[in-house]
Amino acid sequence: MVDFLLARLDGIDGAEVQRGSERGYPDLEIGGPAFGGGVFAIDVKAARRENAKKTRERGHEDEKTQSRITLYTGNTYFRHPDLHWPGCFRPFNEYAGHLDLILIYTLNPDSTHRVDDLELIVQEPWRIASKERSSTTREYIGAVEKIEDLRQGKGAFATPEAFYKYWRAYHFKVSPQVQKQYERALAAKMRELEQYKAAQQQRLL
Numbered sequence: 001m002v003d004f005l006l007a008r009l010d011g012i013d014g015a016e017v018q019r020g021s022e023r024g025y026p027d028l029e030i031g032g033p034a035f036g037g038g039v040f041a042i043d044v045k046a047a048r049r050e051n052a053k054k055t056r057e058r059g060h061e062d063e064k065t066q067s068r069i070t071l072y073t074g075n076t077y078f079r080h081p082d083l084h085w086p087g088c089f090r091p092f093n094e095y096a097g098h099l100d101l102i103l104i105y106t107l108n109p110d111s112t113h114r115v116d117d118l119e120l121i122v123q124e125p126w127r128i129a130s131k132e133r134s135s136t137t138r139e140y141i142g143a144v145e146k147i148e149d150l151r152q153g154k155g156a157f158a159t160p161e162a163f164y165k166y167w168r169a170y171h172f173k174v175s176p177q178v179q180k181q182y183e184r185a186l187a188a189k190m191r192e193l194e195q196y197k198a199a200q201q202q203r204l205l
Contacts (some may be wrong), residue, residue: 001044001103002027011033024087025077026098038096043125045069046103049117049147065150068134068142069102071125075139075172076181083185104147120148126163127153139172 002019005028009017016032026041029117047065071077077085081092102121108114125143128150134142144155174182 001101005023005042005044005101017088019087021087025073025092026089029089036096039090039094039096041098042101043098044101046105049104049106063147064145065104065143065147068130068132069100069128069143069150070134070140071100071129071143072103072141072167073139074133074141074167074170075174075178078141079168079172080182083182083189085185086181098125099123100128102150104150119152121201123150123153124160126157126160129155129157129163129167131156131166141167 006017006019009015009030012034014033015030015035018029020027020029026043028044029039029044030042031037031039047067047069050064077083077088077092084091100123102123104117104121105120108116115131126177127144130142130144132142134140144150149155155163157166
């Protein structure tokens with residue numbers, strides 16, 4: 001999907017694009033005059049539909065993803081959005097907007113292509129966010145599980161402000177490695193501010 005998007009964006013006049021790293025955020029960064037001059041974060045997700053038997057066993061027909069989609073890593077770039085974290089092109093708050101491209105599929109192990117009923121959903125992450133983590137062992141923010149809620153953008157929050165307030169106050173664990181990354185990112189930010197202040201003072205002389 002990322003390769004497909006890169007190929008399509010390459011044909012748009014005034015579009016600028018960068019591909020992210022495998023473990024970084026986002027998967028794609030787009031900007032330039034074609035997008036109004038702002039810079040946008042595009043993340044690509046894939047989620048398998050829950051087995052149909054499990055759906056029937058629950059006693060209703062609401063389709064769900066087999067597991068929650070991860071929207072963000074909660075204890076790094078999301079928690080400290082003004083800092084430049086490893087694996088990110090820029091601080092989280094410098095993006096004009098964030099979009100998730102979600103590929104929902106049914107696994108078919110008996111076919112050569114292995115994927116049936118591929119569906120593409122595009123949403124702003126806050127619109128499909130739940131109040132649950134997507135992992136019991138990692139510090140990830142999870143999406144709602146019902147596929148119809150993903151389609152409609154019916155998450156747990158009425159506004160982006162409510163989403164950010166809830167998840168930025170969440171007590172994520174911070175490993176020693178993340179703490180060191182935070183300290184380095186904070187130090188870099190402080191150096192940047194000092195350089196900015198010095199440049200401003202020079203202009204006044």
